[in-house]
Amino acid sequence: xxxxxxxxxxxxxxxxxxxxxxxxxxxxxxxxxxxxxxxxxxxxxxxxxxxxxxxxxxxxxxxxxxxxxxxxxxxxxxxxxxxxxxxxxxxxxxxxxxxxxxxxxxxxxxxxxxxxxxxxxxxxxxxxxxxxxxxxxxxxxxxxxxxxxxxxxxxxxxxxxxxxxxxxxxxxxxxxxxxxxxxxxxxxxxxxxxxxxxxxxxxxxxxxxxxxxxxxxxxxxxxxxxxxxxxxxxxxxxxxxxxxxxxxxxxxxxxxxxxxxxxxxxxxxxxxxxxxxxxxxxxxxxxxxxxxxxxxxxxxxxxxxxxxxxxxxxxxxxxxxxxxxxxxx
Amino acid sequence: xxxxxxxxxxxxxxxxxxxxxxxxxxxxxxxxxxxxxxxxxxxxxxxxxxxxxxxxxxxxxxxxxxxxxxxxxxxxxxxxxxxxxxxxxxxxxxxxxxxxxxxxxxxxxxxxxxxxxxxxxxxxxxxxxxxxxxxxxxxxxxxxxxxxxxxxxxxxxxxxxxxxxxxxxxxxxxxxxxxxxxxxxxxxxxxxxxxxxxxxxxxxxxxxxxxxxxxxxxxxxxxxxxxxxxxxxxxxxxxxxxxxxxxxxxxxxxxxxxxxxxxxxxxxxxxxxxxxxxxxxxxxxxxxxxxxxxxxxxxxxxxxxxxxxxxxxxxxxxxxxxxxxxxxx
Numbered sequence: 001x002x003x004x005x006x007x008x009x010x011x012x013x014x015x016x017x018x019x020x021x022x023x024x025x026x027x028x029x030x031x032x033x034x035x036x037x038x039x040x041x042x043x044x045x046x047x048x049x050x051x052x053x054x055x056x057x058x059x060x061x062x063x064x065x066x067x068x069x070x071x072x073x074x075x076x077x078x079x080x081x082x083x084x085x086x087x088x089x090x091x092x093x094x095x096x097x098x099x100x101x102x103x104x105x106x107x108x109x110x111x112x113x114x115x116x117x118x119x120x121x122x123x124x125x126x127x128x129x130x131x132x133x134x135x136x137x138x139x140x141x142x143x144x145x146x147x148x149x150x151x152x153x154x155x156x157x158x159x160x161x162x163x164x165x166x167x168x169x170x171x172x173x174x175x176x177x178x179x180x181x182x183x184x185x186x187x188x189x190x191x192x193x194x195x196x197x198x199x200x201x202x203x204x205x206x207x208x209x210x211x212x213x214x215x216x217x218x219x220x221x222x223x224x225x226x227x228x229x230x231x232x233x234x235x236x237x238x239x240x241x242x243x244x245x246x247x248x249x250x251x252x253x254x255x256x257x258x259x260x261x262x263x264x265x266x267x268x269x270x271x272x273x274x275x276x277x278x279x280x281x282x283x284x285x286x287x288x289x290x291x292x293x294x295x296x297x298x299x300x301x302x303x304x305x306x307x308x309x310x311x312x313x314x315x316x317x318x319x320x321x322x323x324x325x326x327x328x329x
Numbered sequence: 330x331x332x333x334x335x336x337x338x339x340x341x342x343x344x345x346x347x348x349x350x351x352x353x354x355x356x357x358x359x360x361x362x363x364x365x366x367x368x369x370x371x372x373x374x375x376x377x378x379x380x381x382x383x384x385x386x387x388x389x390x391x392x393x394x395x396x397x398x399x400x401x402x403x404x405x406x407x408x409x410x411x412x413x414x415x416x417x418x419x420x421x422x423x424x425x426x427x428x429x430x431x432x433x434x435x436x437x438x439x440x441x442x443x444x445x446x447x448x449x450x451x452x453x454x455x456x457x458x459x460x461x462x463x464x465x466x467x468x469x470x471x472x473x474x475x476x477x478x479x480x481x482x483x484x485x486x487x488x489x490x491x492x493x494x495x496x497x498x499x500x501x502x503x504x505x506x507x508x509x510x511x512x513x514x515x516x517x518x519x520x521x522x523x524x525x526x527x528x529x530x531x532x533x534x535x536x537x538x539x540x541x542x543x544x545x546x547x548x549x550x551x552x553x554x555x556x557x558x559x560x561x562x563x564x565x566x567x568x569x570x571x572x573x574x575x576x577x578x579x580x581x582x583x584x585x586x587x588x589x590x591x592x593x594x595x596x597x598x599x600x601x602x603x604x605x606x607x608x609x610x611x612x613x614x615x616x617x618x619x620x621x622x623x624x625x626x627x628x629x630x631x632x633x634x635x636x637x638x639x640x641x642x643x644x645x646x647x648x649x650x651x652x653x654x655x656x657x658x
Contacts (some may be wrong), residue, residue, distance in 0.1 A: 037493060058528055176530065189574045200574030201505070202530075210452055210570060212563045212591065218598045219591060221570050228571075234541045241461060241539060241550050242557075243572065245518045245529030262541065262548060269547045 007290040023068040026169040029317040035307055036275075036314070038117040039166070042275045046249070047173050053273040055249060062250035063204075063240055064163070065263065066181035066188060069254045069279055070196060072158040072319075074288040075149065078183050079111050081142050084128035096125075112257075124225040127184055128208050131220045139190040151319065156195050161320045166252075168194055173251060180240050182232035182259055186223075204243045206231045232259045247272075254279035255297035256290060264306050276306035283311040286318045288323035355498040358491040358646040364606075364636055365643065368495070371604045376502050377579070382602040384578060386503040391579035392533075392569055393492070394592065395510035398583045398608055399525060401487045401515050401648075402409065403617040404478065407512050408440050414455035425454075439622060441586075453554040456513055458474055458536050460549045468519040485524050490649045495581075496525055504579060509533040509569050511561035515552075533572045535560045536544075561588045566595035584626035585606035585619060593635050605635040612640040615647045 029035040046055040068071035086105065098104050101118035102125075105111070106225060111119060127135065148158045167177055177198050181188060185205030192198045207228040210221040231239040236259070240248065248253060251267035253260020255278060266274040278301040281290050292298075301308050359365040375384040378387040396402035415434065418425060424432050430447035434440070440448060442568075456464065477487045497505055506527050510517060514534030521527045536557040539550040560568040565588070569577065580596035582589020584607060607630040609618050621627075630637050640647060 058522065061530075064600075176528075178530075185571075186574070193387065196400055199505075201572060202392075203574065207571065210567045217596050219566060221567060237541055237548060238539045238550060241531060242514070242536065245515070245532065266548050 026172075027137075027162065027165050029165055029315060031314055031316050033314060035309055038307060039169075039275070042250075042273070043169065043173050047274055055272050058176040059246065059249065059272055060170075061178065061244055061246050061248040062170050062175045062179045062252075063180045063244075063248040063263065063267065064167075064251070065253040065260050066179050066183050066192075066205075068256055068281065069181075069252055069260075070159060070163050070167075070179065072148075072160070072287060073157075073254075073256065074290070076111070077155045077158065078187055080146065080155070081187065082122060082126045084142055084146065085138065086122065089125055120227065123184070124208070127187070128223040128225045131215070131222050132186060132210065133220065135186055135223055136190055139187055143191055153321075155321060156191055158322065159195055160315075161311070161317050162315045163252075164196070164320070167198070170250065171197070176202070178202045178204060178240070178244060179233075179249070180231060180236055180243075180263065182206055182230065182236075185231075186206075188307065203229060204239045232257075234262050236260070236263040240266065247274075249274040250276075252277040252279070253297075255292055256279065256281070258292060258294075258296040258300075261297055261300040265304050268304050268306065274285070276301075276304075277309050278306045279309045279311065281311060283315075283318065285312075288312055338537070339630060356491065356494050357502075358494055358644060360643055360644060360645050364638055366602065367636060368498075368606075371579075372498065372502050373379070375602055384601050388575065388576050388578065388601055389499075389502070389504040390507065390573055390577040391499050391504045391581075392507045392573075392577040392592065392596065393580070394582040395494075395512050395521075396509050397585055397610065398510075398581055398589075399492050399496075399508065400484075401477075401480075401489070401616060402583075402585065403619070405440070406484045406487065407516055408470065409475065409484070410516065411455050413471055413475065414467065415451065418454055428653045445634060449556065452513070453537070455488070457552040457554045460544070460551050461515060461539065464515055464552055465519055468510060468516050469649050472520055478641075482648075483617075485520055486649060488524055488649065489644070490646050491644045492581075493525070493649070496527070499579065500526070501602070505530045505531070507533060507569070509560060509565055509592065511535055511559065511565075513537075514560075533560060533568050561586075563579075563591050565589070565592040569595065576603075578603040581606040581608070582626075583610065584621055585610070587621060587623075587625040587629075590626055590629040594629070594633050597633050597635065605630075605633075606638050607635045608638045608640065610640060612644075612647065614641075616640055 027036055045051055045053040048054055064070055086102060097106055101114060101121055104114060105122060141221055143156060146155055148155050151158055171177060179188060179192055179198055185203055185207045188205050189200040189203050192203050193200060209224050209226040209228045211224050212219055229235055229239055247270040248267045249270055249272050251264050252262050264278060266286050267276050269273050278297055280298060281288055283289060298308060311315045332412055357366055374380055374382040377383055393399055395513040415431060426435055430443060430450055433443060434451060471486060475484055477484055480487055500506060508517060508521055508527055512534050514532055514536045516532050518529040518532050521532050522529060537552050538555040538557045540553050541548055542551045558564055558568055577596045578599055578601050580593050584590050593607060596603050597605050607626055609627060610617055613616060625638060
């Protein structure tokens with residue numbers, strides 16, 4: 001957590017018992033409407049000490065998916081990183097480019113058309129075999145120069161402005177924020193603190209098992225290709241519970257692959273007051289429009305009572321510098 | 330985190346740039362001496378913004394072992410819980426009492442004389458097969474009535490008073506505190522917030538893999554007997570890095586089994602200023618005196634530069650209500 005955020009948190013704790021300064025809009029990039037209204041209503045209720053729906057701060061746990069929820073997943077940023085690392089691997093071992101599954105990826109086959117076994121093979125090649133410190137350094141290098149192909153900005157600016165406001169609003173109301181994503185944990189950790197203000201210990205993700213080795217007289221954690229957890233679908237509540245020890249009461253995910261249905265349901269079925277948002281990517285002008293073949297995520301939202309967020313209708317602005325970005329779409 | 334602790338934290342953040350109120354002793358149960366002096370010196374240095382050893386708050390990560398470090402491990406409290414649960418299991422299945430490894434435990438064989446396989450079998454029987462919520466409720470029930478055999482107080486009062494002061498001192502100086510123990514994670518989570526002010530998301534421990542199941546139309550995490558991690562010895566840095574994403578700069582463990590050597594070394598080999606304490610249980614009057622056959626932990630302290638804490642010499646008081654307790658030893 002940055003010093004600024006900590007100072008703001010302290011300020012909020014000392015000078016306000018709830019929410020936001022009177023008269024100011026805590027979510028300026030959100031269009032006024034039912035969803036925005038219900039978020040503010042929920043936060044007001046659970047922070048009102050005398051109220052019947054009060055939730056003590058230690059139970060105000062919020063979990064956010066990352067790809068397609070906090071930042072854009074068209075393209076999926078970690079896939080772009082993976083392709084980048086594959087190119088580096090090819091320099092060292094050119095024969096790989098004629099071998100599956102690398103050949104398919106290099107020919108442009110979308111990741112969604114690869115099998116999970118193929119994806120894991122590619123991820124293992126590009127994400128493991130080095131120390132955690134070496135991997136972090138590779139991730140940092142990638143983010144220094146890589147540009148979002150459509151937005152032509154660094155990937156760290158492909159974040160959703162309304163989500164940054166929601167994170168700040170919840171934080172000011174004494175929620176503890178976690179990211180729980182199918183993305184690889186160390187990859188996310190390199191940027192999450194800077195762009196979201198979420199500290200590395202509040203990131204939950206997929207991972208490979210580390211092995212402790214002594215290198216040059218120093219203990220280092222080496223990334224092996226043994227899969228630890230794919231933090232997606234039915235595994236996501238498991239990853240959340242292992243890490244936090246509690247059900248979240250505020251959870252946000254998005255439709256694309258059904259990856260957040262169990263996540264949001266786990267929050268929905270908390271014994272405490274709770275709130276869930278399923279994002280519908282329906283804005284082809286400002287971001288991207290896509291949906292699931294079986295419509296499972298939106299059907300689950302209806303069945304279990306998650307709110308549905310329409311990017312088109314609920315957000316005034318999508319990216320931090322909307323005006324310069326909008327024309328690119 | 331309790332409201333009180335958060336308020337204190339906020340107070341500390343707003344009104345003080347470091348440490349403790351001038352003139353007051355932040356560690357009153359510690360005897361004045363080299364160790365106490367060096368702790369205060371380290372904390373002062375890493376919090377002094379203009380100094381050469383300043384560490385920003387987000388990197389002030391502190392990790393504490395639990396058994397024998399924060400509370401007494403004579404007897405090991407989770408072993409007592411395990412015996413309690415074994416008695417419950419025997420009521421349902423009396424044949425178990427004639428079977429190994431239960432027979433050995435019931436006959437009084439010390440856990441240290443059982444094989445790891447035997448221990449895991451007993452722990453699996455007593456700790457798995459139920460939902461996380463059911464297990465938590467069993468742990469809470471145990472702590473409600475069980476008494477420490479020597480102290481004759483609830484186990485939650487078998488904590489070390491000087492460690493409570495050290496936790497508070499570090500917290501007031503913007504350290505983020507974690508417990509990293511070989512103990513089972515959900516067992517610890519039930520009491521750690523209350524007794525140490527460490528929230529459930531800051532507990533790292535051994536665990537069995539959960540499985541998501543639908544029960545009465547609700548998703549619940551069921552504890553399977555598949556071992557996830559034994560968070561001890563060489564695995565402890567792995568568990569810490571998986572959970573926190575950073576090396577700790579302040580770590581405390583104790584001698585008995587060599588379980589904290591890698592833990593403290595991982596902190597010692599941080600690129601940032603760092604501090605480690607290895608506790609030597611040498612006070613048979615007020616607590617217990619025990620040591621390792623191979624003296625590995627104290628030898629490692631010397632080799633790698635961990636401070637050694639002598640309970641006999643460094644602590645004025647061991648348990649919160651020392652006077653009434655001391656006579657029992």
